[in-house]
Amino acid sequence: MEAFLGNLDKVIDGFSWTVRLTLLSALFSFILGVILTAMRVSPVPMMRGLATVYVEGIRNTPLTLVLLFCGLGINSALGVSLAGSVQWDVFWWAVIGLSAYTACFVSESLRSGVNTVPLGQVEAARSLGLTFTQNLRLIVLPQALRSVVGPLGSVLIALTKNTTIASVAGLGVQEASRQMKLMFDQGVAPVIPTFIGFAIGFLILTLPTGFFFSWLSKRAAVAR
Amino acid sequence: MTAQNVLFDAPGPRARARSRIFSVVTVLAGLALLALIYLGLNRSFGEGAPPLSSPQAWQVNPEGQWTAERWAPFLAAETWTGYIVPGLQNTLTAALYAAVLAILFGMVFGIGRLSQHAPIRWISGAVVEFFRGIPLLMLIFFTMALPLAVNQLLTAIGSDPLPPRTFQVDAMAAVIVGLTLYNGSVLAEVFRAGINAVPKGQAEAAESLGMRRTQVLWLIQIPQAVTSMMPAIVAQLVVLLKDSALGYIIAFPELLRGFSLIGTRYGNVIPAAIICAVIYIVINISLSRLAIWLERRNARRGRASARATAAPGMQEPPAGPEGPAPVGPAPDAPGKP
Numbered sequence: 161m162e163a164f165l166g167n168l169d170k171v172i173d174g175f176s177w178t179v180r181l182t183l184l185s186a187l188f189s190f191i192l193g194v195i196l197t198a199m200r201v202s203p204v205p206m207m208r209g210l211a212t213v214y215v216e217g218i219r220n221t222p223l224t225l226v227l228l229f230c231g232l233g234i235n236s237a238l239g240v241s242l243a244g245s246v247q248w249d250v251f252w253w254a255v256i257g258l259s260a261y262t263a264c265f266v267s268e269s270l271r272s273g274v275n276t277v278p279l280g281q282v283e284a285a286r287s288l289g290l291t292f293t294q295n296l297r298l299i300v301l302p303q304a305l306r307s308v309v310g311p312l313g314s315v316l317i318a319l320t321k322n323t324t325i326a327s328v329a330g331l332g333v334q335e336a337s338r339q340m341k342l343m344f345d346q347g348v349a350p351v352i353p354t355f356i357g358f359a360i361g362f363l364i365l366t367l368p369t370g371f372f373f374s375w376l377s378k379r380a381a382v383a384r
Numbered sequence: 385m386t387a388q389n390v391l392f393d394a395p396g397p398r399a400r401a402r403s404r405i406f407s408v409v410t411v412l413a414g415l416a417l418l419a420l421i422y423l424g425l426n427r428s429f430g431e432g433a434p435p436l437s438s439p440q441a442w443q444v445n446p447e448g449q450w451t452a453e454r455w456a457p458f459l460a461a462e463t464w465t466g467y468i469v470p471g472l473q474n475t476l477t478a479a480l481y482a483a484v485l486a487i488l489f490g491m492v493f494g495i496g497r498l499s500q501h502a503p504i505r506w507i508s509g510a511v512v513e514f515f516r517g518i519p520l521l522m523l524i525f526f527t528m529a530l531p532l533a534v535n536q537l538l539t540a541i542g543s544d545p546l547p548p549r550t551f552q553v554d555a556m557a558a559v560i561v562g563l564t565l566y567n568g569s570v571l572a573e574v575f576r577a578g579i580n581a582v583p584k585g586q587a588e589a590a591e592s593l594g595m596r597r598t599q600v601l602w603l604i605q606i607p608q609a610v611t612s613m614m615p616a617i618v619a620q621l622v623v624l625l626k627d628s629a630l631g632y633i634i635a636f637p638e639l640l641r642g643f644s645l646i647g648t649r650y651g652n653v654i655p656a657a658i659i660c661a662v663i664y665i666v667i668n669i670s671l672s673r674l675a676i677w678l679e680r681r682n683a684r685r686g687r688a689s690a691r692a693t694a695a696p697g698m699q700e701p702p703a704g705p706e707g708p709a710p711v712g713p714a715p716d717a718p719g720k721p
């Protein structure tokens with residue numbers, strides 16, 4: 161255990177990247193997910209089609225491939241850079257890849273939330289003369305959001321775990337799992353305590369998120 | 385009126401006109417996006433590139449990714465026999481082994497969580513929550529490092545380390561172990577939810593007939609639970625197949641690794657990535673359609689489909705009464721990331 165605690169600064173540095181990746185990707189994927197959901201229930205067939213193709217396409221592609229495309233494909237092969245230093249360049253590409261991928265799952269959750277809004281709500285809103293946008297913004301989405309707090313929590317937890325892939329798929333963000341792999345490869349750190357230490361680190365991130373969203377989903381539930 | 389357009393009225397002339405305008409705007413935005421991708425991959429941006437107004441910027445750039453030479457390898461038989469087919473075989477083999485093992489793992493621990501003996505419940509619960517709560521990649525790394533761990537343990541207790549080459553973990557084994565532990569834990573929750581979804585009266589009736597707990601489980605509850613669990617199981621197999629691409633990271637020669645080798649050999653990273661994505665999408669969408677078909681079949685027969693939606697640490701969502709008629713388009717398979 162001493163070897164693990166001796167490397168505590170590296171462990172904390174790794175998890176700080178994990179948290180940064182998670183929070184920024186969560187923000188962007190939520191915004192993109194709401195836009196995709198609005199497109200998928202919109203009256204314009206073209207918008208529905210475009211959003212469906214995007215969601216079905218990216219959702220069925222492995223995240224490793226999505227991140228490789230961002231990392232090796234666009235960043236290295238085409239040389240498109242987003243930031244001055246390599247460290248932040250790969251970080252932002254990882255955020256883009258993770259957001260593009262996670263937005264599909266946010267959109268799927270939100271759409272199933274839209275399905276839980278009772279028909280009468282929408283009909284009442286329409287009979288009051290609300291337009292589609294007003295209907296979505298004032299009536300449907302607020303209720304849909306409340307009913308999918310739990311599933312969105314699951315998506316956030318999956319995202320937290322998925323950030324580990326950003327370290328390897330041609331990007332090399334120095335997040336927690338990469339730090340663990342480096343410690344294994346150097347052969348100095350004892351494997352089992354190191355693994356348990358990092359596993360506890362991830363459980364500290366994921367379990368409270370789960371408890372919090374579980375509590376929040378009960379609090380936010382629409383009483384019907 | 386279909387459920388599709390409950391959010392908006394049947395369009396009148398003005399709404400139809402507006403819808404046409406939005407359609408055109410969407411198509412233009414889509415075309416602009418495609419053009420951006422085309423030009424980006426064509427290397428039409430950057431210093432020294434011709435201005436976008438000139439036709440040169442739109443012609444296929446020999447430096448870009450759209451040249452015929454970069455796509456030609458995919459027409460050659462040896463690309464398929466040398467990289468893609470073996471890769472696909474490895475992917476499917478690993479996924480198949482992992483699927484069978486994960487279902488077994490899920491059954492053992494799912495039933496364990498329903499045990500009447502508290503210690504078995506606790507241990508099963510801890511195992512399931514642990515493997516669901518940590519990243520799959522860490523499990524794969526740990527499995528790869530197992531020989532090192534064993535040697536460290538042996539040294540710690542004062543005995544000699546294993547002679548070299550007696551205990552090795554190859555990449556496929558690591559992928560299968562990782563996929564089994566993670567997906568098995570998710571499936572354990574599916575099994576638990578499925579068995580819990582069987583009406584309580586069934587188990588009570590069986591018990592009143594004098595059946596033992598094991599008999600109730602195997603003869604009454606599980607046979608009825610299987611159909612309701614099938615959609616969730618198939619949806620999880622899609623996740624499993626997608627996650628097998630993590631083998632790329634530990635140099636397991638699966639589909640993605642095959643395409644990455646093609647990309648390095650012919651310098652066509654982007655075409656390789658696009659064709660690789662298409663293959664994954666075709667396989668996964670077919671599997672997802674199977675899950676949807678199973679779910680619809682259950683719905684037709686008046687049975688609910690079990691889902692494991694709760695993330696680690698979360699409680700099962702309350703199984704409320706069937707909700708009101710859906711508003712938006714029908715949901716697809718219960719796919720989880």
